[in-house]
Amino acid sequence: MDSPWLVPVSLAFGILLGAGLVCIIVISAQRGRRAVAVASADVPDGVDEVIEALESAGVVIDPSNNVIRASPGAMALGLVWNQALVHPELVALVDRARRTGQPITEELHLHRGPFGDAQIYLSVRVARLGARYILLLAEDRTESYRLDEVRRDFVANISHELKTPIGAVGLLAEALESASDDPVQVRRFAKRLTTESERLARITQEIIELSRLQAADALHNPDLVDIDHVIASAIDQNRVAADAQAIQLVGGGDKGATVYGDESLLITAVHNLIANAIQYSSGNSRVGVGVTNRDGTVEIAVTDQGVGIPEDELDRVFERFFRVDPARSRHTGGSGLGLSIVKHVVQNHGGDIRVWSQPGYGSTFTIRLPQAAQTGTRVGAQK
Known part of the structure; x- marks a missing residue:
């Protein structure tokens, strides 16, 4: 016969064993949930x-x-x-x-x-x-770095471009002093001094002009501009330089085109394209300026029969101080800012500029502007 105290002990032991199993199950479940949470790719709310x-x-x-x-x-x-x-x-x-x-x-x-x-x-x-x-x-920050690099290059290029005429002016002034007793030498040095001072003034003016064109208010009050007058004025400004090289300047195309903008800036832009065409053309050749006016767009194309531009340099011709032929540009006094000024003038008028060229066969620069008659609104300045 079993002892009477064994029944309560067995019951207590069973209760403890059951409670232990329940605890083990609960702990295992919690660990499982934590493991699932750890393995989950859920990120914090929000x-x-x-x-x-x-x-x-x-x-x-x-x-x-x-x-x-x-x-x-x-x-x-x-x-x-x-x-x-x-x-x-x-x-x-x-x-x-x-x-x-x-x-x-x-x-x-x-x-x-x-x-x-x-x-x-x-x-x-x-x-x-x-x-x-x-x-x-x-x-x-890529664009910020690019702009910083452009600024550094711009400052370096300005320093280089100004150093040449400034140095020349200083040397010529010394030469004038030493040749004060020789009228022929004085006249020769004075002529050179005038040339270098004009070059220095031209570079300075172009730098100022380019800075103004990059301002947000470059075209704060645009007017109706007659393109025929722009072309005629730009051609007249280059007539002497063209005649000196026996280059024929020819204008043609559609008449009566108008755009909204700044007449003096547009004359400067076309003038720079014609001057550039003359600079890179050989004697007894031709530079043509044509106007096309259709579909709400005015196109001004300047075509030369000059040396042309290599294909790998076409994307760079509008950069500041870039020259296709540095030796030729320095000989003729070019600053390397002319085409950059053209680009900014055109952009400020809501247009664009394109270039086609083939080495040995010449180049064509085409300005495209919104036609005033069909746009009916004035074009604000664009940076």
Whole structure:
């Protein structure tokens, strides 16, 4: 016969065993839920909406460096490919931020995309996002870097261009002093001094003109401009230079075209194109200026029979101080700013300029402007 105290002990033991099993099950379930949460790609609330709304690049990276969220800006910059960061430099920043737990900000110079050669400049900030994720934000500074480079080149080019005539003026002044007793030498040096001073004044004026054209109010009060008068004035300004080289200047095309803008600036633009055509033409050739007026557009084409422009330099002819033939330009006193001024004048009038050229057969520069009669509105300044 069993002892009477064994029944309560067995019952208590069963209760304890059952409670233990329940605890084990609950703990296992909690651990399972935590494991699922750890394995989940869910990011903190609101992050998805922020990433989608970003105009700049935004990327969320998991502990295995897989990209689980990427903004349209990040895709456009080529930072993400196959759910991974393309650039090892970005991966290194992510690893460092994960290891140190501190936000990191750096400027990086990278290739665009996994296969592209284009260069991009980024300001990158990397920081933890919650306990598991890393948030990478990148601002595209490529245009800012490009403008800084253009400014540096512009200053360097100005210094170089001004140094030549300024140096020449100084040397000629010394030569005049030493030749004061020789009237023939004095006249010769004085003529050279006048030429160099005119060149210096021309470069300075063109720099001022180019700066004014880049201002937002370059065309604050446009008027109705007669293109026939613009062409006639520009041709007259170049008549002496053309005759000196036996170059024939010919105007033609549609009459009566009008545009809204600044007459003096348009005359300057056409004048620069004609002067450029004369400069790069050989003697006993021809420079033509034609006007076409149709479909709401006025086209002014300046065609020469000169040396032409190599294909790989066509995209650069409108850059400041760029010269197809530097030796010829320096001999004739060209500053390298003429075509850049033309481009800005045309852009400020709401138009564009195109160039066709073939080495040995000449070039054609075509200005396209909105026709006043059909647009019916004045064209404001464009930067």
